[in-house]
Amino acid sequence: MKETIDYLNSNFDNYLEELKEFLRIPSISALPANKDDVNRAAAFVAVKLKDAGLSRVEIIKTEGHPLVYGEWLGAPGKPTVLIYGHYDVQPVDPLELWDSPPFEPVIKNNKIFARGATDDKGQMHVHIKSVEAFFKTRGTLPLNVKFLIEGEEEIGSENLEVFINNNTELLKCDAVLVSDSSLYAPGIPTITYGLRGLCYMEVEVTGPNRDLHSGTFGGAVANPVNVLAGMIAKLHDKKGRVTIPGFYKDVVNLTKKERANFRRFKFSAKKYAEDLGVAELSGEKGYTTIERTCARPTLDCNGIVGGFTGKGAKTVLPSKASSKISMRLVPNQDPEKIAKLFTKHIKKLAPKSVKVKIQNLHGGYPFVTQLGDPVTYAASRAMEKAFGKKTLFMRDGGSIPIITVFNKKLKAPAVLMGFGLDSENAHSPNEHFDLDSYKKGLISSVLFLSEYSG
Numbered sequence: 001m002k003e004t005i006d007y008l009n010s011n012f013d014n015y016l017e018e019l020k021e022f023l024r025i026p027s028i029s030a031l032p033a034n035k036d037d038v039n040r041a042a043a044f045v046a047v048k049l050k051d052a053g054l055s056r057v058e059i060i061k062t063e064g065h066p067l068v069y070g071e072w073l074g075a076p077g078k079p080t081v082l083i084y085g086h087y088d089v090q091p092v093d094p095l096e097l098w099d100s101p102p103f104e105p106v107i108k109n110n111k112i113f114a115r116g117a118t119d120d121k122g123q124m125h126v127h128i129k130s131v132e133a134f135f136k137t138r139g140t141l142p143l144n145v146k147f148l149i150e151g152e153e154e155i156g157s158e159n160l161e162v163f164i165n166n167n168t169e170l171l172k173c174d175a176v177l178v179s180d181s182s183l184y185a186p187g188i189p190t191i192t193y194g195l196r197g198l199c200y201m202e203v204e205v206t207g208p209n210r211d212l213h214s215g216t217f218g219g220a221v222a223n224p225v226n227v228l229a230g231m232i233a234k235l236h237d238k239k240g241r242v243t244i245p246g247f248y249k250d251v252v253n254l255t256k257k258e259r260a261n262f263r264r265f266k267f268s269a270k271k272y273a274e275d276l277g278v279a280e281l282s283g284e285k286g287y288t289t290i291e292r293t294c295a296r297p298t299l300d301c302n303g304i305v306g307g308f309t310g311k312g313a314k315t316v317l318p319s320k321a322s323s324k325i326s327m328r329l330v331p332n333q334d335p336e337k338i339a340k341l342f343t344k345h346i347k348k349l350a351p352k353s354v355k356v357k358i359q360n361l362h363g364g365y366p367f368v369t370q371l372g373d374p375v376t377y378a379a380s381r382a383m384e385k386a387f388g389k390k391t392l393f394m395r396d397g398g399s400i401p402i403i404t405v406f407n408k409k410l411k412a413p414a415v416l417m418g419f420g421l422d423s424e425n426a427h428s429p430n431e432h433f434d435l436d437s438y439k440k441g442l443i444s445s446v447l448f449l450s451e452y453s454g
Helices: 002-010 012-023 032-052 116-138 158-166 224-233 256-263 267-276 288-297 335-349 373-386 402-410 435-453
Strands: 056-060 067-072 080-086 104-106 110-114 145-150 175-180 191-197 195-206 298-306 320-329 355-364 392-396 414-415 433-435
Touching: 002 012, 002 116, 002 373, 002 435, 012 032, 012 110, 012 116, 012 435, 032 116, 080 402, 104 402, 110 116, 110 224, 110 435, 116 145, 116 433, 116 435, 145 158, 158 288, 158 402, 175 373, 191 373, 191 414, 195 224, 195 335, 224 298, 224 320, 256 288, 256 392, 288 335, 288 373, 298 414, 320 335, 335 355, 373 414, 373 435, 402 414, 433 435
Parallel strands: 080 145, 080 175, 175 414, 191 392
Antiparallel strands: 056 067, 067 145, 104 110, 110 433, 195 320, 195 355, 298 320
């Protein structure tokens, strides 16, 4: 392995220049104006996969943005790993909060700043270069690889799910490798073995048939903003638990082993609160902060709109008010079932003085993999060697819905071997990626391919 790792180290500056070129492409999947840029990013990935040495690479059109597929199957009898990532990025607003232009990569304090640096261009680029390093130094790979890189992760992966459903034979593999997650802390190798699911709803409350003068009509007609705020307030009890009947029925409780593992993280609730600028933390009673954020179900109001919100004053009783509400789910909660329970409960909370409309916007299933699976073991061994420290295992509070699709349709375990940090501003201004993590990611990827081949 020394020759291949030496090759990685000696070519690091070249990789960095290539990553900068990738980051300059504003591949914002959510904005129609950036469609050509998204296509450019797909073409960039396809070229780099060909240059790396894969025997088959193609850009696959979908109803939305294209997929990039690549493969090398020259190791008969060895396992096949499917490497998943995405080349699309989030919008950059608010632009004025960026210290440098989001698509002009800048290196400061050993970090590269640009939209997509850590989510997910930088992390995905790691695996392309590790494959290339094997071909350059050995002329072959120790196992079979397939790449599936999409351009719609930031907008729900709808067309990828269709593609997976229709191409299970093409994508057949022994394991799925994903690097779109985080290290627990700088320099600490971390395997994410679980993700929460998601149920995302919208509630619209309508009162009178038009906005009304609050002096003339106030006190006589239900105010939709007041009603909606009251309904939202009733979705939690005093212990921080969600009040929707049946919400916790299918929840798989944390095992003693898992709770003991969380204690290994030496999490500081005090520092966490200080970093967020809050006087105290809040949440479900009976659980630690790290357990609440990683492994317990939650409900949060993500936004509320209604009435007059401009400068100055306008004494209005609004006709409508609406809110977006998300619920993070844990094994074995079903997002469709939770959506029905939520809808039933909201309708029950709504007084007869208003009409309520409820929409299920989207959802995803929770994911947990077995810690004893060979792919998880190989990934943890690889990271331990690359970082020089014992690998930690954690569950993450976020969601990557497509992971459960891989698991169900391909019958293959997935491992999340991430190299980013939660503090690197993914989805926010001044997104960045630590270059030490990038370099250790390159080495981890090479070591993983070797470890899993055995």
